[in-house]
Structure formats: C-alpha cells, structure tokens
Amino acid sequence: MTTDNKITFQEDGSPYSEQFDDIYFDTESGFQQSEQVFINGNQIKQQLLANQGEFVIGETGFGTGLNFLLTLHLYLKLAKQHKLPKLHFISTEKYPLTRQQLAQSLRCFEQLTDEVNILLDCYPEQLNQRLDVNIVTNKVALTIYLGDATDSLSQILLPRKSPGLVNAWYLDGFSPAKNPEMWTPELFQQMARLSKPQATISTFTVAGFIRRGLQQAGFRLEKQGYQGKKKEILVGKYQQNRTSGKGYQLRTEIAKPQHVTIIGGGIASACTAYALTEKGIKVTLYCRDKAIAQGASSNAIGAIYPLLHQQVDDISRFYQQAFWHALKQYKSLAKSGYSFSHRWCGLLEVSYKKALEQRQQIFADNNPWPDELIHSVSKQQASELANIALDFGGLFMPNAGWIAPAELVTQLLQAATVNNQLKIKTSVNIHGMTQLENKKWLLHSNKGDINASVVVFCGGAESIDFPYINQLPLTSVRGQVTSLASNEKINKLSTVLCHKGYLTPSHNNIHCIGATFEKHSHNTQASIKDDQYNLNMLQRCLPSLNHWQQQDITASKARLRCMTPDHLPVVGAMPDIEQHKKRYAHLAKDKNWRINQSAPVIENLYLLTGLGARGLCTAPLLADILLADLTGTPYPVDSDMLFNLSPNRFIIRDIIKRKIAAHQ
Secondary structure (H helix, E strand, C coil): CCCCHHHHHHHCCCECCCCCEEECCCCCCCHHHHHHHHCCCCCHHHHHHHHHEEEEEEEEEECHHHHHHHHHHHHHHHCCCCCCCCEEEEECCCCCCCCCHHHHHCCCCHHHHHHHHHHHCCCCCCCCCCEEEEEEECEEEEEEEECCHHHHHHHCCCCCCCCHHHHHHHCCCCCCCCCCCCCCCHHHHHHHHHHHEEEEEECCCCHHHHHHHHHHHHHEEEEECCCCCCEEEEEEEEECCCCCHHHHCCCCCCCCCCCEECCCCHHHHHHHHHHHHHHCCEEEEEECCCCCCHHHHHHCCEEEEECCCCCHHHHHHHHHHHHHHHHHHHHHHHCCCCCCCCECCCCEEEEHHHHHHHHHHHHHHHHCCCCCEEECCCCCHHHHHHHCCCCEEHHHHEECCEEEEEHHHHHHHHCCCCCEEEEEEEECCCEEEEEECCCEEEEEEEEEEEEEEEEEEECCCCCCCCCCCCCCCCEEEEEEEEECCCCCCCCCCCCCCCCCCEEEECEEEEEEEECCCCCCCCCCCCCHHHHHHHHHHHHCCCHHHHCCCCCEEEEEEEEEEEECCCCCCEEEEEEEEHHHHHHHHHHCCCCCCCCCCCCEEEEEEEECCCCCCCCCHHHHHHHHHHHHHHHHCCCCHHHHHHHHHCCCHHHHHHHHHHHHHHHH
C-alpha cells in the first residue's frame, strides 16, 4: 500500500520509506536496537531515578514513535516502585505518519500494546500541526514539532541565562547516506543550544562527519560496541559549552595519541598507564627509582576512604565520587585475577573529643550523605564493628578499608602490560625537557635524551621543581608512618580507625599508625622522634588502644605528599601561564567578563599530581579524566568539577583576585 507520504508496508507489516529508500526499523531487532541505542545508550533508567526536576528528552525524527513508546514503557514500569520526575518527550518529524499508518506500523510490537494504545488515543487522524499532549495523569508530556529538525528546534526559545532544556538526546532519523539534509552542523548547534550541562546523546551512526560535527558543537563522544548488525553506536555528553563566556574552563582537544610517555612510578602513574593501555594507547613509563612504587605508594598499608564534610560541598562531592570510582576499579582488577592485599573492612572516624562528637551529631541530624557511604554509630556499635572495646562512637564508612599500595601498583602495571602496550624503564631520572618546533618533546635524563610525543607528568612531591611544573603552587608535606608488631590486645581489630591519625588492622602481623604532617620538608629519612610522635598521638586520642612501646616498632617510613592550596588534585593540560595573564587580564577588573576563547596550554604536556594523602582514593578517577582529555571521550565528572581539578584554576583565581604581581 502506498501513501501520499511515500510509505509502503512490507510483507512483515513494517513501514518502508520510498522517498528515502530506507526502513523505519528492522523487525528482527528493531525493538532491541532502539532500546540498546537510545534507552541504554543514554542510561535513561539511571537518569530518571536520579533526576529531581522535569526530565526532558529531545529526539530528531519521531517516525513510528517507537523510541517514545520504549521510553514510556520504561517510565511506567519504574513508576510502580519509584517516585519519578515529570517526563517531557520533545520530537520532530518532517514527514508524519497518519494515525492509520502509525497503528499498522506498530502492530508487530505486542510487548508495547498498552503504550501503543495510549499514543493512538491522543494522535490525530492526520498530524497537520504541532502536537502537545499530556498523558499518564499529566506525568508525561509529548510534543511533536512538524518540519525540518533544525528549523523545529530553532523554534524552542529559552529564557535568558537558562541552563538549557534537554537532559538526553535521541539522534535518530533515516541514515545519513539516505537523508544527508538532516545531519548538518546547524542541527548539532541547535542541539547544543538546548542542552543542559551533562546532557547525554546517543545515535546509531558512527559516521566521521557526524562525530566531528557533534564534537565541534561541544559534545564529547565515544563508540560503544553493539550486539547486532551494527558493530558500534555513538554515545556522549554535552560537556564543552563553547558559548558559556568562560572560555578558560574549556579543555584543549587533541587527536588520540598512539603513544604517551609517563613520568613517575606510583599510584598516579599506574592508574594512568592502566587507563591508557585499556584504550589501545602505547605507554612508556619512566621511573627514577630502581623499582616502581618507592615513593608514597611504598607504605605497607594505606587506608582508602573519602574526605567528607558535614555539608555537600565541592571537595566532598569530588572525593565521594572518586571513592566509588576507585572501589569499582580495584574490585574489577581483583576479580580479573590480579591479586593484592586488601580488605573492605570499613573505616571508623572515632569521635574522641567534644568537637568530633558535635560533628557526628550534625551528620546524624542532617544526613548529608547516604548511609552506605557514612553514618553515625554509638560507642557500643563502634566496638562491635571494630571487634574490640572502644571508648567512643563515631562515623562509620562501611565500604572503606585498606590496601597494600605497592602491591596494587604492581598489579595495575601488570594488567597494563598484558597486551604489550606498556614498557617500564626504571632508574631513569628525567631532570629536564625541551619542546621541539613540532611541539613534541626531548626529555633530558641520566640515561641520555629521550624523544616523546605526548608527556604526562605523574611525579609526586619529589619533582615539584621540575620545569613547567614549578609554575604551579604545589608543596611538599612529609609524612612518617610507623609499623608495629601486633599483640593479643589489638590483633582482633577488624576495621580501620581514624582519629587525628589512623590505626590499621593487622596485616602480616603488622599494624600501621601515623602519620606525621611536616610542611615544606623534602627529607625522607625516618626518625625515632617521629615514631614517638605517632605513638604519642595514639596515646592522646585513643589511650586504651596504645599497647606499644618503641621496642615494638618493626619499621618506619617517611615519604612526601604532593599538596595543593585548595586540597584538590590536579589533572589536565599544563597551562601557558604567561598567555593566561595576557588573554584573561580583564578578569581582574570584572570577574564576570565573558570570553569564549579557550585556555592556552603548553601543547602535549599533561599533569596528574597533587594527590596528597588520598592517592588510593583519587587516582583511578583522575586517570579516567586524563584519558578523556587525550581521546575526546566523555568526562566522568561534570564541568564544574572538571575546572576545580584543572591545572589552570590557580592562575585564573589569581587574576580575579589581582594577585598576578606575585607571579611575575
């Protein structure tokens, strides 16, 4: 049967467009394909459960309404058990089907019978004007604009200073080869204009010109494997708003490198090498020591837990996200057969003084974080969790624990070498670097000069005077950890205890206590004085647990932490400080000055440093941010958090605060 819209129906009842010589959907896998590409590709379930306000989906090409029906099906299913936000589904269609054509097209989807009936009840016989309907007791709104997708989206007006409208995009339509007029840069710009920060996008096509057009509009994209006729689909997020007026927050974009050089040998280097090699990037790692993990990552036991304040602020948001990210990676590593000593035994922040009791009460009263992250416990509960008698209650983090850092670093690097993507060079002390005319690098070391294309600096406090890096406000803080032989009074301790310092459960019949905090020190020699400081600190805070004397010490280790002024680490491209001063000088007069020009950087030089005492918690997330920098894929954090971690945040803040003279 032929219609005025040049639609015919095939033997299996599915619609076919004569005009575009293309199917609307594949009857063998249409349901599954649309579900995997658009519903799963945008993580609609997760977004609906997490979203607080109205959730808006934008679509280019309503067609038979299959994507809408699948979304509605999921929404109705979730609504039976969860309180959901209102859903607004906005679509466009240049060649709308009649109601009869729609009904005939959807007969093959028996699983969606209820949803099809809901749609047909509000769909006119002939769609001649924009459709606006509310269904499901006004919890779901459907809007269909008639006409070209770009023109239709341009009709949607946003209030001034609007944060955007759309949470997720279904970039659908006839294939680019059949309908090239739709897939234009102008369409992608309209989508960007309407997108909220972090808006997701998915599409069935991975064509290069579409990928480049979306990237130019501000979408970060990656290919995902697909189990169907198509091998890959495209998913992404809107994360680089080029018209925000805050160009200094825009990150530099480069072509995915074939090879990366890493300088460093600790947890930051290991996580970075692991992330890069997983994506097929070859890595050479240069470590100054005779073996890897000889710096801060060499401690026998390290606690892993997030820094959480009693209110949800930027620092706490970062550390809690980093913590969950790290747990997921470390558990996955262990599940894959890479063995390292660890226990997810929880961690108890002991309320050993009045101020901490008050802090604990604020957590209990306000519940700023979910219980699975942290919650208040009484003295009795704390004793049961610790498996020893305690004199105080506290705040318990049930998913925290401890790891043997050197073992973890070894296993991460072992995993990165599986596909022959990683080479490790020890005893190579890189003490300088020169940028060549082609913007690549010549590294100067004790073993001679080394050529490098893209360099990632993952060194710690030992290297804060390294060229270029020495322009950032990084400082060294010395910390000494004391290892003590276990005994019958303490060997049953079953969780990590934090006071002013910390005390770990027994591992290999050893407990660790610490750590000292000595600013601006570069001395890595352990001292008896600092061991006594650690013992005294335990005595002051938790006197009932101090069962040790100097003769019980089995080892001491002093290492350096690399710190930043704002207690957040640094990840991203090295900023060109002098060019920042020139380009953004007007911010000193007007901090709200709008400029879309992106941040100037030292090309092909990246940093991942400043992890302080929480490298185990933060390194995996930071490595994945760096991976996104180098590959153009979506960032695992939002744009605000990204700038909070950016190496150029310090110079921008100094310009705004008119502190530039101190840098000149």
